[in-house]
Amino acid sequence: MKSEVLPAASPLPNMDAPAAAKSAGLRYVSDSRPGIARMGSPGAFHYADADGGAVADEATLARIKSLVIPPAWTGVWICAQANGHLQATGRDARGRKQYRYHPRWRHLRDEVKYERMLNFGKALPAVRGHVDAALKLPGLPREKVLATVVYLLELTMMRIGNEEYARTNKSFGLTTLRNRHVQIDGKAVEFRFRGKSGVFHNVKMEDKRLARIIQRTRDLPGQELFQYIDEQGEPHTIDSADVNEYLREISGEDYTAKDFRTWSGTVLAALALKEFEKFDSEAQARKNIVRAIESVAEKLGNTPSICRKCYVHPAIIDAYLEGTVLEALHTRTGQQLVGELHDLQPEEAAVLALLQQRLQREDAQPAKAKPKTRLS
Known part of the structure; x- marks a missing residue:
């Protein structure tokens, strides 16, 4: 089970998180509950359950190994349940609390990203209008x-x-x-x-x-x-x-500075991939994606891995792999968005149109194929 480090903030604002976890077949847990402790030192770690007994169950040990908890973390807590939404926490070398989440919990987060970025793009004209007016103040x-x-x-x-x-x-x-x-x-x-x-x-x-x-x-x-x-x-x-x-x-929404970087990274990635147009093989497509991400990472001042993970919406990558030519998104949907949101650039409206289409596709999936709770 591959995991990632996420910030300590709640990943699902403005909704009932326990209900969301339940909808994904997970238990909403906290590291204040009894769990598994990591003991020993790097290269010789062992694990103890809440009663102090050694953890010997192979499935549990395999799950812990799959979390890839950095050796430098201290105060490590590991969820005793394999279906806990939060799988592990600890403190890094700087004393900052870090988290490992269950993959299905991250999937719920990804579903939020579609709507969040779509709504952010639609809010941009109003934001730009306020900014322009404020810049004219004496x-x-x-x-x-x-x-x-x-x-x-x-x-x-x-x-x-x-x-x-x-x-x-x-x-x-x-x-x-x-x-x-x-x-x-x-x-x-x-x-x-x-x-x-x-x-x-x-x-x-x-x-x-x-x-x-x-x-x-x-x-x-x-x-x-x-x-x-x-x-x-x-x-x-x-x-x-x-x-x-x-x-x-x-x-009027809970947007932050990071939303601007994610929006910019996504639009830049779309433009970079559009330049490559069609590809002859999956290998060529992957190579083009790497080059596009490297280009965006240079502009954002990130490593390519962080850029792709945090600042480029996955819908852009998916659409490219499916053979979607972003230039073709200047359809009636895109033109309608330009008309409604006149401060958007054509390429921004194209990205919004793509996200709208992807969200509609997600909504059209059978209920059993996706979480029951809408995270918005």
């Missing part, structure tokens, strides 16, 4: 600076940033950039900084309005690049939580 109020970050988030596909990483790793993202990380020459703006995992970023653009705003924030006291001025004339910094809260306010 001075440097909070809304204008947050809108500037969101605008850059979409334009550059940079990570949002985390103050802890900036402090401990000297790695930066949009909200943690310092004045030294940007150069402005007329309408030309250039960002140069070290990002997550030590990846160096050099991002250039030409935007007169953006250059003017960033120059004003850069001139404020302090080393933080993005600050706003309150009603009393005092400067304040912003962080990723502020940006995500702003996104929720202007979209």
